[in-house]
Amino acid sequence: MAKLTLKQQRFADEYIISGNATEAAIKAGYSKKTARSIGQENLTKPDIEKYIDEQMQQLESEKIASKEEVLSYLTSVMRGEQTEQTLRGTGEGAQSIIDIDVGAKDRIKAAELLGKRHRLWTDKVEAEVQGTVVFVNESEIPD
Structure with missing residues (x-):
């Protein structure tokens, strides 16, 4: 160039x-x-x-986050390495912002998403079929 x-x-x-x-x-x-x-x-x-x-x-x-970045973030949430901000009352109607650990529900959701990504909880069976598969209508099968 x-x-x-x-x-x-x-x-x-x-x-x-x-x-x-x-x-x-x-x-x-x-x-x-x-x-x-x-x-x-x-x-x-x-x-x-x-x-x-x-x-x-x-x-x-x-x-745009890369797939590695997303997986890394979900892993850190699941392991409790992330915090989130929330408000805490300091008296007389005043509030301050504090950091707290990510809640159990968020950690479980991160684990679930990672599990789906790694196919840990799939009910589907992946099968490789070699050869010809023939489908027959049951009404056409003689008794």
Whole structure:
């Protein structure tokens, strides 16, 4: 990939924030007079388009938990390693926020979800059948 100029990179970064090419061009330092056409032109340049796509993918991957992260969190809840905040009365109607251990119901739910993930409690039987399976209608079977 060709290196973007500083102005092109600022344009791309501003476009990611606002989604508006004209506004991004102005903030990147392009003339207000030509900002609209420059903004649209920049969006068609392969290097800028690729940079924007890569940055958007990175932002999305940072926002969405991976399956390992979810399993790790559920495990820490199940083991009682997580806390949650709650309000505690301090007298005369005042309250303060305190950390408490995660409740048993939440720990059981985390264990249940982990168990489902690892197929610990499944009633289904997985069978691999080799050969041809023929289904016969019972009314067609002679006595």
